[in-house]
Amino acid sequence: MDVTIQSNDVDRFIRGLLLYYDVIAPVARDGRFVFERIDDPSMASLKYDTTLLPPIKWIYPNNEILLEFDLKDITKTEVVAQSRKQVLTFVHPCDINAINLMDEVLAEEPSDVNYLTRRQSTLIIGYECLGPCRENILCFDKGYHIAYRGFDLFFTDIGGRYYVHVATDAGRAMVEGDGIFKKAAYDDWKDLMRARAERKKGFNKKAVEGDIGMLSHFLKEAYNADEIWEAEGRKCLSCGACIIVCPTCYCFDAVDEVCPDMEKGVRYRRWDGCQLRGFCKVAGGENFRKSAAERVRHRVFKKEVYLKKRFGRSGCVGCGRCIDSCIAKISIIDIFNRVMERARRNV
Ligand code: SF4
Ligand code: SF4
Structure with missing residues (x-):
């Protein structure tokens, strides 16, 4: 099931998410963007270029406590696997692909319990790039400017509204119920195809010469x-x-x-x-x-x-x-x- 949302309803959607989750969104800071926890929809920027730190750092944070130990009785050592429910919003395809890779890397034995626990309680809303977001990138060369999986919802700007691909049950739960989203119709799908044709024109220059x-x-x-x-x-x-x-x-x-x-x-x-x-x-x-x-x-x-x-x-x-x-x-x-x-x- 795919749906659409009017651009001016996105704030309402985020406000709804804030009731249930920590919402992490791209936020403008001193001329660049960072992924931050927001408490008001107005803080989020849907249109942004590459953030200073990638969103995965919210699943793999620095200085995260991994375990607690008792020096008098080391058998009482306990793994500390924290898992607040969070949504990473408007994540670009390159960063989704990075998270997909890390899901595999960190699930290898011995698996990273802390990462996996946090990952399980993290929802991801992707945001389609319809052209290069800045210079010095090579996502297009690698095919990483497109994400095929690793998200719950995926937003594409189709002009005045977003086409939203619903990829998981958790994603479905986010779009159901409050009447903000409408089932995508044929005209919406045609606009999506049009936007994607524009994306092809936008991504037309490789950074690395050769095969x-x-x-x-x-x-x-x-x-x-x-x-x-x-x-x-x-x-x-x-x-x-x-x-x-x-x-x-x-x-x-x-x-x-x-x-x-x-x-x-x-x-x-x-x-x-x-x-x-x-x-x-x-x-x-x-x-x-x-x-x-x-x-x-x-x-x-x-x-x-x-x-x-x-x-x-x-x-x-x-x-x-x-x-x-x-x-x-x-x-x-x-x-x-x-x-x-x-x-x-x-x-
Ligand atoms: S490549 Fe650049 S950023 Fe990386 S360690 Fe060397 S100087 Fe620092
Ligand atoms: S361009 Fe490649 S190596 Fe450099 S930060 Fe991005 S993913 Fe890492």
């Missing part, structure tokens, strides 16, 4: 291409901004803190990642990715080679956040293009 399907292969061939990795490594400040903003970076450190009474404590998750110098430091002081060049290469390989090998698709959804956040101006698009160019030269 993106071969990228993983060409990367492997470029593993020792110092002219790429050493050059990028010289620029990299190892600040970690690129990994913090990435919707498919999930590495973390487990940190224990003990209460001053030395009886109880907590273990929490602190985001961590491969671009930071200390990430690969192991007992004895050895660091198995000492240079920034190795670390930059690892990040690119993790996205485009290792995740692809394991899960059958690229771990870079093309959101461009790492490019926007890098003060050293390291661009994964440029790196991909250099790898492709190298492959063309070597034919």
Whole structure:
């Protein structure tokens, strides 16, 4: 069942959601957008470009407590899996695709109970991109500008109203009952088709030149291409901004803190990642990715080679956040293009 909603009824819809859920929505902040918990529909922006942090961070938050322990009796250790009911609203396809991938990655044994618990209590309302939302993105190259699953409702702007694809029972429950939504009619569907034809015209320029399907292969061939990795490594400040903003970076450190009474404590998750110098430091002081060049290469390989090998698709959804956040101006698009160019030269 698909439905429509008039644009000026969206506020009423959000107001209804606020009665039952924590509503997380894109909010304008200092010229950019962030996903925030809102308490009034007027705070939400349906039309926004890529947010500073991706919405998945509401399912995988920093400093989340993972377990509580009792130092006097360690058998009393308890997993803390929190699960407030929340709706992530107006999520772009690239970010939905990132969540889909993380659902698989974090369900692998040993599964991440905290993520999965929070994910189960999270509903997702998608929002269709009818053209590129900003520069420095490569979602179109990867086919991640479209989401086929991973949402409960999916909004498409068809001019003055939204066509809403209802994908799950939870989605159906959100649109039933209050008379805001109408069953989609033939004319609505025709307008949807028209909007999607416009989307095809909007997404017409690839960021990476060449056959993106071969990228993983060409990367492997470029593993020792110092002219790429050493050059990028010289620029990299190892600040970690690129990994913090990435919707498919999930590495973390487990940190224990003990209460001053030395009886109880907590273990929490602190985001961590491969671009930071200390990430690969192991007992004895050895660091198995000492240079920034190795670390930059690892990040690119993790996205485009290792995740692809394991899960059958690229771990870079093309959101461009790492490019926007890098003060050293390291661009994964440029790196991909250099790898492709190298492959063309070597034919
Ligand atoms: S944001 Fe840029 S400078 Fe910082 S670690 Fe990432 S690539 Fe290096
Ligand atoms: S690697 Fe960069 S462009 Fe790709 S998903 Fe992560 S932040 Fe987005």
